[in-house]
Amino acid sequence: MSAGTATTTTPENMRPTILLIPAAWFPPSAYDAFLHAVRDAGYETxxxxxxxxxxxxxxHADAATDTLFVIRNYLIPLIEIEQKNVVIVMHSYGGIPGSGAxxxxxxxxxxxxxxxxxxxxLVHSSGFVLPQGLSCADGQGGSLPPWIKENYPLPGLTLPEDPIxxxxxxxxxxxxQAYVSQILPHALLIFKSSAFKPA
Structure with a gap:
């Protein structure tokens, strides 16, 4: 490129956007510190x-519903509309809807x-990668570990025991304490419903 030639920055030659898919029980706010560090490194999140x-x-809150939600509310806007390159970072349960989406x-x-x-x-952090048709419970021998309290605090919900x-x-x-204080109940069905085909 000759001196003085202007360059055009487009979504195609920008750094990829980092899309984080959270673990079960944690809202997006639980990842604020991590995402702040990623943005400081020069990436959109x-x-x-x-x-x-x-x-x-x-x-009615199953893994397929979560997967479709990620597609419609995140991947379509970022990729189809804004034409961005995206790296999907998936934490734990996030590997199921993230890789399927x-x-x-x-x-x-x-x-x-x-x-x-x-x-x-695609980046997995302690994430689940399952063949199409299997559930999170299937990937753990057919049942959930005992530290996941099923049908608690209400029927159809779960909470982790001793999360710290x-x-x-x-x-x-x-x-x-600041991290686990953000925990919310998560639908039991996400762990027992089938995953989409992973990418």
Missing amino acids: ECASYPSLNPKDPK ATGFGKAARQHQGRKGGVVG NFFSADVTPAVA
């Missing part, structure tokens, strides 16, 4: 939420079709 988190009617949005396939933007990376020791044993007590 989005953090998904779920209809299955603290739902009014847990009987990514199917069909891969960057290479979209380029082949003459379309811009797409998923350029299970989730935050390696951080200071103050940080751990």
Whole structure:
């Protein structure tokens, strides 16, 4: 490029947007510190939420509903409308709706079709990657571990038992308490319903 030649910044040559798909029980606000650090490193961020988190009617809050919610509310706006490249970062249960939602949005396939933007990376942090048709419970031997309290605090909901020791044993007590204080009930059905085909 010759001196003085202007460059045009487009979604295609910008850094990818980081889309975080949370773990069960945690709202997007639980990831504020992490996302702040990512933005400080020069990346745009989005953090998904779920209809299955603290739902009014847990009987209809399953993994497929969460997956479709991620597609409609995050991937379509970011990729189809804004034509951005996206890295999906998935935490724990987030691996199920996150990897399922990514199917069909891969960057290479979209380029082949003459379309811009797409998923350029999948990052799992203690995440579930399951074959199509299996549930989170299936991936753990057919049942949930005993530290997940089923049908609590109400039928169709779950909460983790002793979340500080299970989730935050390696951080200071103050940080751990601030983190687990944000926990909300999550629909039991997300753990027992089938996953989409993962990307």
